[in-house]
Amino acid sequence: DQQVKQNSPSLSVQEGRISILNCDYTNSMFDYFLWYKKYPAEGPTFLISISSIKDKNEDGRFTVFLNKSAKHLSLHIVPSQPGDSAVYFCAAMYQGAQKLVFGQGTRLTINP
């Protein structure tokens, strides 16, 4: 029962262009969503989050969009930089459970 899905295992983007990573969820109780970035041999690093009362949150080059009716969120990175090459995980949680439910991850490669 995969409650959080990242359907693209990998994504390749040219440096300077926009990277768009997608995530779908099935549990309508989720009310908080996060994106993490993971480099090899390191733990996941928090990037950005969004509450279900919002539809957009921005932090520098990173913007997360939430479409509750479609149960879909996306992470936009613009402009993409070589250091953005990593595995990106989408995660969701709901109040009371306080546990993160992760997607399978998307490997983003930024090409020079």
Added chain:
Amino acid sequence: EAGVTQSPTHLIKTRGQQATLRCSPISGHTSVYWYQQALGLGLQFLLWYDEGEERNRGNFPPRFSGRQFPNYSSELNVNALELEDSALYLCASSLSLLGGRAKNIQYFGAGTRLSVL
């Protein structure tokens, strides 16, 4: 400021043995979480501790257990190891979520890679 630290980095055990993994949270954080990332699978929630007590548990057998110490550090114990327990075990910490506090971001350590032979 030090982040979440985990030890050991790597651990090799044989089937049937017990493994103990350790985690020190970020200073000021009282909530500690454990996750498992097995090969080809996503991160799966294992356990959540806060104020020394187990607060939530994922869908794992009882041979996965742990505890949280008065200084908020934590141990994860895996008894009667099986081959499929081979995985990366990640610890995360956050400010306390007890008392209705708004959601807090979980910060992760680099993990312990457990290999069961």
